Amino acid sequence: MAAFALPALFFLALCVSAFKDRRRFSNAVLFGLTLLTFSAALLYQVTALPGWAALTIIGLAFAAPTLGTMAIAAFLIANGMTMVRKEGTSPATLLSLLAGLGIFGLIALLIVVPMFHSPVLNGMAATLTLVAAYVSFLFLCFLGYAFLYGRIRVRGDVDHVVMLGSGLVGGDRVPPLLASRLRKGQEIYVAQLARGSRPPVLLTSGGKGSDEQVAEARAMADWLIAEGVPQEHIAVEDRSRTTEENMLFSKEIMRSAVPGYRCVVVTNNFHAFRAAMMARKAGVNGQVVGAPTARYFLPSATLREFVAVFWEHRAVNLSICGALVAVGALATLTVR
Template identity: 50%
Template sequence: MLAYAPALLCFLVFCVGVLRERRRFGNAVFLGLAVVFTAAAWLYELHRAHPHAARDVGVALLALVALGIVVLAWFLISNGAVMVRKEGASPANLLSLAAGLSLVALLVLLCATVVSRDRALTVVTGTAVALAGYLGFLFLCFAGYAFVYGHLHLRRRADFVVVLGSGLVDGSTVPPLLASRLEKARVVHQRLSRRGRRPVVLITSGGQGPDEDLPESHAMADHLVAGGFPDDLIAREDRSTSTEENVRFSRSIMEKANPDYRCVIVTNNYHAFRAAMISRREGVRGHVVGSPTAGYFLPSAMIREFAAVFLAYRRTNLSLCLLVFLGGAAIWWLG
């Protein structure tokens, strides 16, 4: 059972991390490491007890991974086509298509290496697979913990509900994506108001873009009021132009009204964990919840969120990617 010690240690670190600060990306990594070490320990113990069964399981797992990559590539390419048809061919909407084509290119490279058995191509393929494996591991950590974070218990007390803006349609109309956030915020506000001893203030957060007729926060507030929400319980934060500014400027409003505040931040489900990471960096005391998002929109949105998180830790991630690349170069040179 000693083989399971690394997995247990990583899981304990994960549990402590969640209890101390649930909004850290490190929690996602330790959860992913716990899963990987558990699988590795299970295979090791199986190999010791039943070598032939372990070999068969290993072959089956490799075949399953290969099939999974093929299916994933097909799914991402199909989703990319849907995104272009429904949302347009902007760079952000092409992410799932680009990811699918990258997986196809990796499969072609692997097949070419097996057929040619060229040494240089083998090193290039090995380096590409290692980089893809690193990125894939981090993405699964991010997506898995984002799901876990979205199901963590919401605190019973909060003084504010903050809704993050996401842009307007035709300069003044709240789009379905933003309407989903506002509906989730209304539900959360009702729940907290029943529990609290004082009125909970709802903050709509969003400034005015160059193609918008009014600040997003004002359009969001108008949308809520039109649906019957009390106008006197709405505060409008109308200066922000990014998630960081949404959180920072809303924090100023909350601290001014109540230095000992607690809050719930509402965004879409794909954005919730990264918004939570940003709120931690900005020193905001609260939890982030997500509203539903159209299924076809999620793959590109999750890839975009992961890319933003990857770049937020770019020194560490790019350093590790460079080490993988240099390792491949060293193997080619020494061979």
């Protein structure tokens, strides 16, 4: 049982950290380390099984990641082609396609490089694999914890439901992606009323873009009023241009209305965990919930969110990647 001491420690650290604040990225890393060390502990216990059973489990343990990686790469390429067909070509829409091609490219590299019998090429391939493994681990941490965070339900009374803007169609119309956020906010509003609570204020947040005729917040408020929400239960924050500003300017309005406010922030599900980290950074007192998104859009959107989170923590991430490259270079020189 000593093999499970390390995963138990990571799990305890995760519980303590999540209890303090569920919106930390460190929670995602602790979640990933818990699963990784727990899996390693289970494999260690395999030695107690009969030989045939141990070999079968070990074989599956190594075959599943390989086959799974290839399946994920194929899925990303297929999804990337769907994104290009439906959304056009842009860096954001090409992410899943490029990720899938990158995975297959790395697999091909690991197959071809040993054929040249070059210590330098082998070292470079090994170093690239180390960096890819680190980034992949972080992505799986992000994906797994974001999924868990998205399952958290709204509990208790809230004073405000903040809905983040995402751009208008034709300069003044609410698109389907934004409408899903508004419906989610309206659902929370109705649920609060059903509890017999004081009606929360629906706070629409979003400024006027250069290609828009009205502020996003104004168009969102008009959409809610058309859906039957009383105008006196709606507030508008129409200055923000970024998610960070959404949080900061909305916080000002909420604190002015209710100094000890509690809120829920609504965005789309792929954006919920990153928005929660931004809410924590801005000092917003509340959780973030996600509205449904078209399935074909999720892979690229999730990859985009991860890239943004990775870059927001670039000091740590680039330092670790640099250290891995240095270790790989030193090992290559030593072998030569």
